[in-house]
Amino acid sequence: MTCPICKKPSDPQYRPFCSRRCADIDLGRWLNGSYVIPVPETDEDETPPREEG
Secondary structure (H helix, E strand, C coil): CECCCCCCECCCCCCCCCCHHHHHHHHHHHHCCCCCCCCCCCCHHHCCCCCCC
16 A cells, blocks of 8 residues: 555555654645535525424
8 A cells, every 4th residue: 555645655553654744744634624525515595494392
């Protein structure tokens, strides 16, 4: 398996990364919002009201 950041062979200690540096780069990308999961946009009016009771 190769490191998803730099493409070097991964190290079992930092799997799937090759080093702590690449693991930290990946964490930084998650924390600053570089990675996102796309979702379809919907109008708030299309959301059915919640039933209370």
